[in-house]
Amino acid sequence: MATLARLQARSGFIENQYYFRNSVVDELRNKEHYAAVKIQSWFRGCRVRAYIRYLNRVAIIIQKWWRGYLSRKVYRLTVEVAYYTMKMDLYNAMAVRIQKRWRGYKVRKYCFNYFCFKEYLRAVSEANDTIREVLQEFAEIQESEEKKAELERKEQKREMEARKMHYLLSTKQISGIYNSPFRREPDPRELQLRKAKPLAPQRRRVMQKPSVGLTDWLACTSARSFPRSDILPPINRKPCQGPFRNINEVLEQRYKPLEPTLRATHSVDGLQQARKELRKQEWVHNISDKMFLPFSSHHKKEEYIPSVFSTSKYDPSSCRKQDFRSENPQKWICDKDFQTVFSSFDLFSKYGKSYSKAGEIV
Amino acid sequence: MSQRQVLQGLEEYQKARLQFVQTVAEQATRPQNIETLQNAGVISLLRPLLLDVVPTIQQTAALALGRLANYSDDLADAVVKGDILPQLVYSLAEQNRFYKKAAAFVLRAVGKHSPQRAQAIVDCGALDALVICLEDFDPGVKEAAAWALGCVSRHNAELSQAVVDAGAVPLLVLCIQEPEIALKRIAASALSDISKHSPELAQTVVDAGAIAHLAQMILNPDAKLKQQVLSALSQIAKHSVDLAEMVVEAEIFPVVLTCLKDKDEYVKKNACTLIREIAKHTPELSQLIVNTGGVAAVTDCIGTCKGNTRLPGIMMLGYVAAHSENLAMAVIISKGVPQLSICLSEEPEDHIKAAAAWALGQIGRHTSEHARAVAVTNTLPVLLSLYMSTERSEDLQMKCKKAIKSILQKCTYLPALEPFLYDAPPNILKHVLGQFSKVLPHDSEARRLFVTSGGLRKVQEIQAEPGSLLQDYINSINNCYPEEVVRYYSPGYSDTLLQRVDNYQPVID
Numbered sequence: 001m002a003t004l005a006r007l008q009a010r011s012g013f014i015e016n017q018y019y020f021r022n023s024v025v026d027e028l029r030n031k032e033h034y035a036a037v038k039i040q041s042w043f044r045g046c047r048v049r050a051y052i053r054y055l056n057r058v059a060i061i062i063q064k065w066w067r068g069y070l071s072r073k074v075y076r077l078t079v080e081v082a083y084y085t086m087k088m089d090l091y092n093a094m095a096v097r098i099q100k101r102w103r104g105y106k107v108r109k110y111c112f113n114y115f116c117f118k119e120y121l122r123a124v125s126e127a128n129d130t131i132r133e134v135l136q137e138f139a140e141i142q143e144s145e146e147k148k149a150e151l152e153r154k155e156q157k158r159e160m161e162a163r164k165m166h167y168l169l170s171t172k173q174i175s176g177i178y179n180s181p182f183r184r185e186p187d188p189r190e191l192q193l194r195k196a197k198p199l200a201p202q203r204r205r206v207m208q209k210p211s212v213g214l215t216d217w218l219a220c221t222s223a224r225s226f227p228r229s230d231i232l233p234p235i236n237r238k239p240c241q242g243p244f245r246n247i248n249e250v251l252e253q254r255y256k257p258l259e260p261t262l263r264a265t266h267s268v269d270g271l272q273q274a275r276k277e278l279r280k281q282e283w284v285h286n287i288s289d290k291m292f293l294p295f296s297s298h299h300k301k302e303e304y305i306p307s308v309f310s311t312s313k314y315d316p317s318s319c320r321k322q323d324f325r326s327e328n329p330q331k332w333i334c335d336k337d338f339q340t341v342f343s344s345f346d347l348f349s350k351y352g353k354s355y356s357k358a359g360e361i362v
Numbered sequence: 363m364s365q366r367q368v369l370q371g372l373e374e375y376q377k378a379r380l381q382f383v384q385t386v387a388e389q390a391t392r393p394q395n396i397e398t399l400q401n402a403g404v405i406s407l408l409r410p411l412l413l414d415v416v417p418t419i420q421q422t423a424a425l426a427l428g429r430l431a432n433y434s435d436d437l438a439d440a441v442v443k444g445d446i447l448p449q450l451v452y453s454l455a456e457q458n459r460f461y462k463k464a465a466a467f468v469l470r471a472v473g474k475h476s477p478q479r480a481q482a483i484v485d486c487g488a489l490d491a492l493v494i495c496l497e498d499f500d501p502g503v504k505e506a507a508a509w510a511l512g513c514v515s516r517h518n519a520e521l522s523q524a525v526v527d528a529g530a531v532p533l534l535v536l537c538i539q540e541p542e543i544a545l546k547r548i549a550a551s552a553l554s555d556i557s558k559h560s561p562e563l564a565q566t567v568v569d570a571g572a573i574a575h576l577a578q579m580i581l582n583p584d585a586k587l588k589q590q591v592l593s594a595l596s597q598i599a600k601h602s603v604d605l606a607e608m609v610v611e612a613e614i615f616p617v618v619l620t621c622l623k624d625k626d627e628y629v630k631k632n633a634c635t636l637i638r639e640i641a642k643h644t645p646e647l648s649q650l651i652v653n654t655g656g657v658a659a660v661t662d663c664i665g666t667c668k669g670n671t672r673l674p675g676i677m678m679l680g681y682v683a684a685h686s687e688n689l690a691m692a693v694i695i696s697k698g699v700p701q702l703s704i705c706l707s708e709e710p711e712d713h714i715k716a717a718a719a720w721a722l723g724q725i726g727r728h729t730s731e732h733a734r735a736v737a738v739t740n741t742l743p744v745l746l747s748l749y750m751s752t753e754r755s756e757d758l759q760m761k762c763k764k765a766i767k768s769i770l771q772k773c774t775y776l777p778a779l780e781p782f783l784y785d786a787p788p789n790i791l792k793h794v795l796g797q798f799s800k801v802l803p804h805d806s807e808a809r810r811l812f813v814t815s816g817g818l819r820k821v822q823e824i825q826a827e828p829g830s831l832l833q834d835y836i837n838s839i840n841n842c843y844p845e846e847v848v849r850y851y852s853p854g855y856s857d858t859l860l861q862r863v864d865n866y867q868p869v870i871d
Contacts, residue, residue: 120688124695127654132659132662135619138620139623
């Protein structure tokens with residue numbers, strides 16, 4: 001109990017003490033609390049940082065290894081590629097060298113062979129030269145042929161002329177114009193004339209009148225519808241034995257074309273017809289149908305004075321009527337003028353043409 | 363009235379008719395009478411006479427109509443409108459040969475003027491009758507019919523096709539084998555007219571076997587026949603490679619080259635045309651011509667003739683040279699270039715000059731060797747002057763420009779280029795400087811010559827826009843020379859030197 005009493009006695013003190021102490025503690029508690037927090041936070045921070053540092057260190061180690069691994073891998077690859085590239089470059093260079101050589105060789109040999117080209121050009125120029133020569137020759141031949149033909153034509157013409165002029169040939173008695181007696185030698189033309197054969201006297205062709213009569217076309221005899229060839233005498237007849245005439249003469253007589261007399265071939269009024277035709281032609285060519293008339297008629301008053309030289313006392317107009325016709329018109333049968341008619345002269349038209357020589361006078 | 367009097371009346375009527383048609387036929391030969399005759403309505407008067415009982419009157423009436431229709435297109439039209447053609451065609455089959463000839467003459471005279479008239483002839487069915495006439499015995503009738511067919515087919519492809527469909531081609535080919543020269547001539551010309559329009563028609567002619575017979579006649583002495591034969595062959599060969607090869611296979615080379623020496627101008631021209639038509643197709647055909655010496659022959663031929671006769675030869679050289687550089691070289695060594703430059707400077711007509719310029723361009727465009735060969739003949743200044751002259755045709759100027767351009771782009775022969783520095787327009791100067799800028803860096807001799815001949819000074823005087831192609835070329839030329847040299851030749855250099863003298867302060871001790 002005593003303790004109790006002591007305690008009770010001390011209780012006031014204790015109470016004070018308690019309060020005092022408690023209040024002190026309360027005062028310090030906040031401070032201490034903050035300090036403790038600070039210390040703890042610092043410590044914890046340190047610990048965490050250390051841990052993070054640790055983690056970082058470890059991560060770096062991992063990364064280092066990993067990266068090293070990766071880059072070693074890449075490095076190996078790169079080296080391989082670089083090596084490969086280098087190798088390929090070398091190969092390519094070598095290939096280019098080979099190709100260069102080969103291509104040069106091929107082109108020089110097959111594509112553009114300089115010697116071949118030269119050869120080609122030479123061949124071409126040779127071909128050109130030959131063709132030029134050949135063509136030149138050809139042209140010359142042509143020209144000479146033409147010249148020859150021209151000469152021949154001239155020669156023929158000269159010969160024909162000589163034949164036509166054969167009558168100028170000199171005879172023994174009379175020297176012709178080309179054979180002057182005052183010269184030593186005859187003219188060359190004379191020699192030519194001697195060589196030439198005289199032209200056979202040309203028969204006058206009977207002119208066929210191109211008239212188309214009504215009967216002509218019915219019988220188809222007109223020259224326009226069907227051409228007819230002249231009858232040719234047979235060739236290669238052997239001469240007959242005996243006292244016969246020359247076969248050519250006989251044949252000529254046999255196949256002689258019909259030679260009607262002038263009287264038969266020409267119409268009676270041919271002259272008048274020709275005049276009419278002429279007048280018609282003139283009319284066609286006339287520009288104006290009206291006659292040209294002089295201005296005045298004073299010239300009519302003057303008498304026509306004939307020239308002294310052209311006058312004669314025989315009046316030409318009177319001769320026909322008065323001399324050849326009866327003067328008494330009562331006795332005329334018709335009152336028209338006589339028509340001039342050309343009669344043929346048998347002696348001349350037949351001269352030299354008759355078959356028999358019996359009746360020849362000259 | 364006796365029978366004799368009746369007959370006399372008839373006879374007089376007949377004589378009058380005959381005299382009428384003969385007078386008209388005779389008067390129709392003079393051009394000054396034609397209008398009077400036309401105004402007098404002579405066509406309607408002649409029409410009934412075509413059906414006359416007397417053959418002579420019929421023929422003469424047809425002859426008169428033919429002469430009238432021959433004169434002008436209007437009269438031909440009048441003949442067509444007058445319904446005369448059916449009559450002619452009707453009687454073409456039945457009458458004698460003289461009438462056939464006259465009727466074919468009318469058809470020819472009508473058909474030659476225009477495609478419409480020719481179509482009218484086709485429409486009235488004349489072609490069949492004409493083809494039958496081609497089988498006649500008389501060469502005169504054949505000739506007239508072939509001529510009429512040729513005149514019809516001349517105009518266009520449809521008419522030619524109509525002629526071919528009528529079966530004329532085999533008969534025409536038979537006609538060229540006849541002995542008569544005139545008939546051969548006309549038949550060859552008809553074949554030429556038929557085959558000129560299209561490859562198919564030409565193929566028809568070839569299928570009928572015309573080429574062999576035509577090729578045989580090249581050596582015929584008759585000049586007009588040769589003209590027609592060569593023209594027919596060239597019309598066949600012009601269409602395609604196959605046809606040209608067929609013509610070549612008939613062994614026309616080197617026979618055709620003899621025609622180039624002929625006296626007749628048209629034979630020469632047609633021979634050149636034939637060679638040109640063959641050469642233009644392929645390099646192989648051109649090579650064949652070169653190998654037979656055709657280029658030399660054509661070159662000689664160009665030298666011996668004048669004017670339009672030269673044109674096909676010039677074009678032939680151009681075509682051959684255009685194919686490949688070897689062929690162009692062959693033209694050069696055949697002495698084609700001097701001949702062409704003579705043509706270029708001598709010929710008065712623009713189209714021939716243009717052809718020569720084109721041919722020269724084709725020769726010079728291959729390599730520098732070719733360009734040099736063209737340049738040494740002193741052709742470039744001529745081309746330039748033609749290009750610059752104002753009175754020349756536009757076509758010629760274009761061709762000259764192209765030729766100059768293509769030659770310059772290959773030319774490394776500097777002496778020929780130098781004159782261009784002085785008188786060429788900028789668009790050509792560009793190419794000239796381009797060539798200089800390519801050659802000078804590699805050739806020291808040329809560099810030296812370029813300076814001494816005053817080319818460098820001229821280059822410095824050229825005003826070029828900065829950044830243009832011309833400026834690039836000038837720069838690259840300048841880079842070939844030391845800077846002092848370039849500056850020395852620049853215009854106004856002496857002024858700058860004087861200025862420097864003025865500004866210079868001498869150092870005085």
